[in-house]
Amino acid sequence: MNRARTAVYRRFLYAFLGFAGLLGLALRVEALAALALGGFALLFLAWRQGRGGMARLAVSREVYPSAFEGDTVPVSIALDNRSRRTSWLVEVRDSFGPAVADRQALLEPGPLRGARRRRLVYRTACSRPWGVYTVGPLVLSTSDPFGLFHEERLVPAVEPFAVFPRVWPVAGIEKLGARPSLSPQELTVPRPGQSLAYMGVRDFRPGDDMRRIHWPATARRGAPAVKEHEVDLVPYFTLFVDLDRAHRAGTGLKSTLEYLVRTSACLVWTAAGRGDLVQVLGEGARSLEVPPGSGTLHATQVLYELIRVQQEGRVGLLDLVDHHRMHLPAGSTAMLLAGTIFLDLARLDETLGALQSRGVRPVVVLVNKDTFLPIDRRAVPREEAAAQADAVTTLLRARGVPGAILAADQDLETELGRADLLEASR
Amino acid sequence: MNGAARPGDATLPLLAARSVAVYALSLHAAASALLAWSRADAGMLALAAAGLAIAQVAGESFGGAVDSGLEGTSRLRLRITFATAYGGLVVLALTAAVGSGEPRLIGQETMVFTVLQAAFLLLADLGRSQLGPVANALVLVVLASLGGGVVAAAAVVGGLALLGFFLALDHAARVLQAYPAGPAALLAATLRRAAASLAPIVIGLTVLFFVSPPAPLAQVRLPASSGPRDEDVSAAYRRLVVFGLAGSGLIFAAVRLLRRDRGARSTLEEALPLERGTEEALPEPPPLVRPDYQGRRGRIVRAYVSVLARARETGFRSRPSQTPRDIAMQLPAPPGPLGTLTELFVGARYGPDEPSEEQVVAAERAGHAVAAGLGRTKRV
Numbered sequence A: 001m002n003r004a005r006t007a008v009y010r011r012f013l014y015a016f017l018g019f020a021g022l023l024g025l026a027l028r029v030e031a032l033a034a035l036a037l038g039g040f041a042l043l044f045l046a047w048r049q050g051r052g053g054m055a056r057l058a059v060s061r062e063v064y065p066s067a068f069e070g071d072t073v074p075v076s077i078a079l080d081n082r083s084r085r086t087s088w089l090v091e092v093r094d095s096f097g098p099a100v101a102d103r104q105a106l107l108e109p110g111p112l113r114g115a116r117r118r119r120l121v122y123r124t125a126c127s128r129p130w131g132v133y134t135v136g137p138l139v140l141s142t143s144d145p146f147g148l149f150h151e152e153r154l155v156p157a158v159e160p161f162a163v164f165p166r167v168w169p170v171a172g173i174e175k176l177g178a179r180p181s182l183s184p185q186e187l188t189v190p191r192p193g194q195s196l197a198y199m200g201v202r203d204f205r206p207g208d209d210m211r212r213i214h215w216p217a218t219a220r221r222g223a224p225a226v227k228e229h230e231v232d233l234v235p236y237f238t239l240f241v242d243l244d245r246a247h248r249a250g251t252g253l254k255s256t257l258e259y260l261v262r263t264s265a266c267l268v269w270t271a272a273g274r275g276d277l278v279q280v281l282g283e284g285a286r287s288l289e290v291p292p293g294s295g296t297l298h299a300t301q302v303l304y305e306l307i308r309v310q311q312e313g314r315v316g317l318l319d320l321v322d323h324h325r326m327h328l329p330a331g332s333t334a335m336l337l338a339g340t341i342f343l344d345l346a347r348l349d350e351t352l353g354a355l356q357s358r359g360v361r362p363v364v365v366l367v368n369k370d371t372f373l374p375i376d377r378r379a380v381p382r383e384e385a386a387a388q389a390d391a392v393t394t395l396l397r398a399r400g401v402p403g404a405i406l407a408a409d410q411d412l413e414t415e416l417g418r419a420d421l422l423e424a425s426r
Numbered sequence B: 001m002n003g004a005a006r007p008g009d010a011t012l013p014l015l016a017a018r019s020v021a022v023y024a025l026s027l028h029a030a031a032s033a034l035l036a037w038s039r040a041d042a043g044m045l046a047l048a049a050a051g052l053a054i055a056q057v058a059g060e061s062f063g064g065a066v067d068s069g070l071e072g073t074s075r076l077r078l079r080i081t082f083a084t085a086y087g088g089l090v091v092l093a094l095t096a097a098v099g100s101g102e103p104r105l106i107g108q109e110t111m112v113f114t115v116l117q118a119a120f121l122l123l124a125d126l127g128r129s130q131l132g133p134v135a136n137a138l139v140l141v142v143l144a145s146l147g148g149g150v151v152a153a154a155a156v157v158g159g160l161a162l163l164g165f166f167l168a169l170d171h172a173a174r175v176l177q178a179y180p181a182g183p184a185a186l187l188a189a190t191l192r193r194a195a196a197s198l199a200p201i202v203i204g205l206t207v208l209f210f211v212s213p214p215a216p217l218a219q220v221r222l223p224a225s226s227g228p229r230d231e232d233v234s235a236a237y238r239r240l241v242v243f244g245l246a247g248s249g250l251i252f253a254a255v256r257l258l259r260r261d262r263g264a265r266s267t268l269e270e271a272l273p274l275e276r277g278t279e280e281a282l283p284e285p286p287p288l289v290r291p292d293y294q295g296r297r298g299r300i301v302r303a304y305v306s307v308l309a310r311a312r313e314t315g316f317r318s319r320p321s322q323t324p325r326d327i328a329m330q331l332p333a334p335p336g337p338l339g340t341l342t343e344l345f346v347g348a349r350y351g352p353d354e355p356s357e358e359q360v361v362a363a364e365r366a367g368h369a370v371a372a373g374l375g376r377t378k379r380v
Helices: A005-025 A030-055 A173-177 A215-221 A256-273 A296-306 A317-327 A345-357 A382-399 A412-417 B011-037 B042-066 B072-100 B105-121 B132-146 B149-177 B187-211 B230-260 B295-313 B324-330 B336-351 B357-377
Strands: A056-060 A066-068 A072-081 A090-094 A105-107 A115-127 A133-137 A136-142 A150-155 A159-164 A189-205 A223-231 A235-241 A276-282 A287-293 A333-338 A361-367 A403-406 B267-272
Touching: A005 A030, A005 B072, A005 B132, A030 A136, A030 A150, A030 A215, A030 B132, A030 B149, A030 B187, A056 A090, A066 A296, A072 A090, A072 A105, A105 A115, A105 A412, A150 A382, A159 A296, A173 A256, A189 A412, A215 A223, A223 A287, A235 A256, A235 A317, A256 A276, A256 A296, A256 A361, A256 A412, A276 A296, A276 A317, A276 A345, A287 A296, A317 A333, A317 A345, A345 A382, A361 A382, A382 A403, A403 A412, B011 B042, B011 B105, B011 B132, B011 B149, B011 B187, B011 B230, B042 B105, B042 B230, B072 B105, B072 B132, B105 B132, B132 B149, B132 B357, B149 B230, B295 B336, B295 B357, B324 B336, B336 B357
Parallel strands: A066 A159, A105 B267, A235 A276, A235 A333, A333 A361, A361 A403
Antiparallel strands: A056 A072, A072 A115, A090 A105, A090 A136, A133 A159, A136 A150, A189 A223, A276 A287
């Protein structure tokens, strides 16, 4: 509500009643003096009611602390009237950071009786891009019945609110590693391993664990026999994100950071959705290390870490992979998400070879930073960039590594949704 | 925002009632002034009622068109110029009225301000607030009150009451206008709240005027037979009520039919539709249980608490954040006994050991000394 209009009436009454009172006293006109007296009594009553109306009102907010871009979020405001009097026309202003408007204004017209609580729910959209925003503070305001005295109270209920990038399914990821499954615990293949799924019995070999001897079969055959179990094949997905500050380019929605974070979010969400164990590693201004985990809650944790990263690191992607590759289990998938196509090809070849030799399936996605607006260094000439892209593609094809190159002029949603995105021949 | 009236909107009855209130205030003020200073016969009252009603309906319905071509700064400049000119006119008119004491002149001024009242109603929306009609109505009340008698009393009491109702309805309407249309029916509640607040003022003024009827302005040279007779006044007020009701009915209906919503809100702020839950009873707060100190501890604590109670009687105020030693530093009492009592209290209240009988006696003695000292010492 416009407070200025309220003040106009009040100031006018101060001036007019003062003038009338003085006139009445000076001219000894009782009616004028009484008019001033009655008017000031009205102002005094209004002032007291304005103060009293606010005294025992309390407000609090309940909101789930995260959502995806574009989501509509319900925010619940609990308005408590702890006095005995009924409250009317209580205004509440909230500040929902991810929305376009600075403030959200709500009106509880009343009646809100004494010792009662009313929940008000407003819905607003997360219109701003991914990031961590604040919600709050809350401002509670009331007036006297005549609207002459406006009371406001700031309630410092400020909470963080995470907006995650919108995620799209990455079509090519299905072809990597295990098949999609509703239950990751059932994912096994019928070859000898350590899972709980029983496969059969075979002859004892030197080195076999004595605890695995199948005694009835041993007795029957007269030679030691051991139980065999299937190998576990719970999909294991590791994402290495390049947060090297040397690979920064572009601004806003067309920047390498934007592409890296959005692509990471899509990959993680898709992998988690099919039941993978997902871990994410990166070295930005601070380390990005999310240990392996599965399920939506874990994916949400990964997204929360991703939206807080900054492309301020000084560790190259290949150094990062070399540092962690010894811990990757055989049969897992390692996604290398680089911010440039100008990786050291010899080292890349070496790293891919090392991963493959450990039974890890590498996948490489490169964001071509030279297609974005240059920030602190010049873009590489187009011909040179094309030659490098060809060289990388040739290397990946030679190694049989699935991969893709993303550029600024490509629509990320369309590209990530392409079925042939992660094919070595692209 | 210049949108159409919102169907099912609870604001419309409030807007219509506000128009009725400002019309009633205008008519009451104009009629009172006319009754006080000119021969306000039935024809003149009818003319005033009809003229003000037409101006009000026209202003509410088409007033927005007048300022549609004005920029914000032009509108502000126009308002300042107009307010200055109007203020000058009011001061000049009142000075002339009081200085000359000529009833004919005051009567002519009354006519001028009555016509101005109609003009203000016609242009009410130009200022985005209804300050113009309200101010002019109060000037008419001032003119009426100069005449003294029943008319002045009725002008003041009725003027204040109608002003209060107008302000309450205007406030409720403006608040509701700033939000999306909703089903909140606030008309009756607003009138009830305003009436409850105004009742003591109206009753007080009525009693005051009954006990001491207001005298006219001493400078006015009234001929002996020129004052209105009581029968004439009561007949005029009866007619006024009839005209006022007719005009109010017309305005209420017309505003509900023709009014266009002109509520506005900052572009940085979005007024959101709400899902209102049902009222829930607040949980009762847990009862405040005072710790009960038994035995010798209790006697020392009671001695200390009684000293604090005595200190409060002398005007001393302590904050909950203050420790006993903080309080001792600020309490205007003899420092020796106060220090003893404070230390014994701290030991008894927070210490692990049960105090001895000697300590209890010492605390009670110190308590008496401090209380006696507090009686003689004023708060610093």
